[in-house]
Amino acid sequence: MYSNKSKKHNRFSFFKLFSIFVLLILLGFTANIYLNSQYELLTSNFYNEFNNYNFSDAKSILNNKVLTIKKNKLNNDLTSYFTDVVNKVCIALSNSEINSNKALEILNEIKDYDILNSSLDKLITSLDESHKNIATNNQDSTTNNSKSSLDNDETFNYNEDSFLNLGISAFNSNDYDTAMKYFNKITDSTSKDYEIAQSYIKDYKANYKEYLLESIDELVANKYYTKAINILSNYDASLLAKEDITEIENKINSITMFREEYSGEDSEYTSNAILQEITPNNINSLSIASKTAYLVYLNLDKQMTYVYEGSNNNWSLIKEFPSSTGIDGEETPKGIFSVTNRGEWFYSEEFQQGAKYWVQFMGDYLFHSLPFDESQSNIVDYTIGEPSSHGCIRLEVEDAKWLYDNIANYTKIIIN
Known part of the structure; x- marks a missing residue:
């Protein structure tokens, strides 16, 4: 009997803590909307x-x-x-x-x-x-x-x-x-x-x-x-x-x-999503929608890219890619974006290196492979898992190819 009461008490405590957590998130979100409107x-x-x-x-x-x-x-x-x-x-x-x-x-x-x-x-x-x-x-x-x-x-x-x-x-x-x-x-x-x-x-x-x-x-x-x-x-x-x-x-x-994406029906929720870390445990409570069956989330602190498949409040994590983002002074932008274009190869004369399987999400910012020399044969920097790029997101070659092959234009990308 004591054991059952203890379990009930633990379940109640967990539910109480979870409720308080959700309430704090809602209060923070409401406060943010209020501050922005007042500003x-x-x-x-x-x-x-x-x-x-x-x-x-x-x-x-x-x-x-x-x-x-x-x-x-x-x-x-x-x-x-x-x-x-x-x-x-x-x-x-x-x-x-x-x-x-x-x-x-x-x-x-x-x-x-x-x-x-x-x-x-x-x-x-x-x-x-x-x-x-x-x-x-x-x-x-x-x-x-x-x-x-x-x-x-x-x-x-x-x-x-x-x-x-x-x-x-x-x-x-x-x-x-x-x-x-x-x-x-x-x-x-x-x-x-x-x-x-x-x-x-x-x-x-x-x-x-x-x-x-x-x-x-x-x-x-x-x-x-x-x-x-x-x-x-x-x-x-x-x-x-x-x-x-x-x-x-x-x-x-x-x-x-x-602009259309940001001002859409789910903008309040996606704006809230960018304020916190997205995990398999909370993603289906954030009402995050994408215009395709995929959602890409980049965690800057962990230097990891996560790919979810599904739909609003029904997402399943299917891929995790170690990543390398922008160094100090050339940081990868935070925000809510969408895939706009892709290509098999590019080369930068300025940096004397190129990359394979690029996927664009804003201007010159891309997901792409580790950097190659001009011959497209030799990787010139194997750094992964820590900031080392000029703002783009570097992935292992096979991971970049998977993203290139599978993530369609208009897929939502969240970076924080």
Whole structure:
């Protein structure tokens, strides 16, 4: 009798612990949804208040604890937003749509956030000096009908060094479109700044495809699919070869598919799935769906790839592959993806190695075999089970071939 009671007690304790575990997961998931929705609402309100010059109200919005939790994301978003505001201020000044007094007010307010670098300080200094010079000239003028500098700043002389620094800052942040706008404002062909700006412009045009794709990688990684698609859709066809245009169009289609996948009916569950380790014990409680009969899960900590077969909440583990992912600085992206393409062989001149049986899931990120030399005969690196790649996932040759032969396009891939 004691033994039976003990067993019942153990079963009850296990059920209780399991219930608490599930409850914690649901609470965490709900909290995450709430935080994201609040973040979007608060930042939208901030942009609206700042755009309407309600600077005090805008600043008070940022005191919310939700934004403190998402500090890194907020800094990135504010950097992008303020860079765009500075650019619009410069354009408005050049078109005499605003006066230097209003421009200084806006720029000094941005400076208080300590987000942009010293290039903003140089722009403010340049504008402030010009504004003071104009005010002095107006005071010395004996013509009562002369227009006030607060109404017309046509004599404002831009400090092109400011534009150069802002352009370089934007360029280094992979915001190439904004960088080009700043560089193109430097028009004095006799200045050193002009020469430097032109070198950036020339480099950008010569490597346009690479820069274009690079600018959207971080957006895709952070699920900003619509913004990434908009950037790619506005490509300059004159700077691309025919095959490059095809690649860009394929990239747009690929990201569109990711966006549909992420915003699908099961997006809440798959977003939750990426927050935890997926195992045979919990996979059928996560409501993870795939558009094929397979699901691929890569565990970065364990350096293992797992293949499941079945359907939503009815998955069975059928394959386990030791893997090798990206090294520090070239990490394999985390996220929810889908298989988009495949091939039997590729070779990289940059790294002087290639690989067999590649399966693509995002841009240049692939599952593929251990690396081979150009002859396709000799493996040049046998490392497996620890990070050693440039971001792709390396598998044993026979494992890569199995994935290539069996995992169809649109199969869901989860990496965490």
